[in-house]
Amino acid sequence: QREKWCGHEFLYKFQGFWFTKTYLEATKKVLETFKPLPGDVILASFPKTGTTWLKAILHSIIHPSPRHENHPLTLNHPHQLIRSLETNLYIEKWTELGGTGSTKTPEFPAVKDPKKARILATHLPYQILGDILSFSDCKIVYVTRNPKDTLVSLWHFVQKSSSAEKDPWEVEAAVDQFCRGVVPFGPYYDHVLAYWEQSLNRPGNVHFLTYEELKENPKFHVRKLGEFLRCPFDQSEDGEEKIEEIVKMCSFESLSSQQVNKSNELPGVFPLPYSSFFRKGEVGDHKNYLEDKMIAKIDGITRKKFSRQ
Ligand code: A3P
DSSP states (O other): OEEEOSTTOEEEEETTEEEOHHHHHHHHHHHHHOOOOTTOEEEEEOTTSSHHHHHHHHHHHHSOOOSSTTOHHHHSOHHHHSEEIIIIIIIIHHHHTTSTTOOSOOOOOOOSSTTSOOEEEEOOOHHHHHHHHHTSOOEEEEEEOOHHHHHHHHHHHHHTSHHHHHSOOOHHHHHHHHHHTOSTTOOHHHHHHHHHHHHHHOTTTEEEEEHHHHHHOHHHHHHHHHHHTTOOOOSSHHHHHHHHHHHHHTSHHHHHHSGGGGOOOOOTTOSSOGGGGOSOOOSSGGGGTOOHHHHHHHHHHHHHHHSOO
């Protein structure tokens, strides 16, 4: 089953979720070859819900480094520090090998220091990746975000792609497709609910947080993430300072002003530069783009999907 998306692109349905052609092939490769190692940390998210921010935070917690001009986050985009299963490890490798036809097994990062966790990211839903993840002892951090802000962020992101120039994705169409779940890695609601359920069933393995709560109280949530990842900050002034450093270093203002993050370099075959992962970084921006009737439509679906039976 396929449906036209924007920029003459099609989305394909696989196990109840929608993918572009390249992502679909990458997903199948992930399912064939990916084996989590004990101690792996997996950052899972629906696109545009705060993945880049969490990449920076998780890297800072697990690989702490003092704040100076050679800090990893001043030299690398968060997407360079933490690779995404389906995006980087597969698509980049395939491009390098000249297309999607290669049968060569893609490489995952080696474990350089066995005491340090390997951190990987994914947009794959738990319904698809769950069989692989549930048998491992890896830790999953899942971040999500208000669906209206997620949609508006996605809409902006897509607008910037070269294919959208030829065939713009109108807001009305974006709302309609988001509500029907026909966006890459959608449906959003099913994506969120499955990880939420896992966080209730396996709280030691799955940590669920929202963009909004992280924005509201970043220090509290960085401390909680440290505990979850078994890299706790102590209660002393020193622990508090370390948390403050991470919050500051990973803030939107700090990350978006780093030269590397302003770069127009294209990560892999993805038709967008690194800078496009930093737009506004605010809560509630949907109010500037969605009409009242669109908001009412999304709110209605959200209430229905997220109300507990
Ligand atoms: P907006 O488009 O609303 O600004 P993802 O990383 O999952 O692709 O999500 C991108 C969204 O997170 C964008 O939202 C981006 O601006 C925002 N973002 C990126 N870095 C951030 C940070 N350090 N703090 C808060 N928001 C951030």
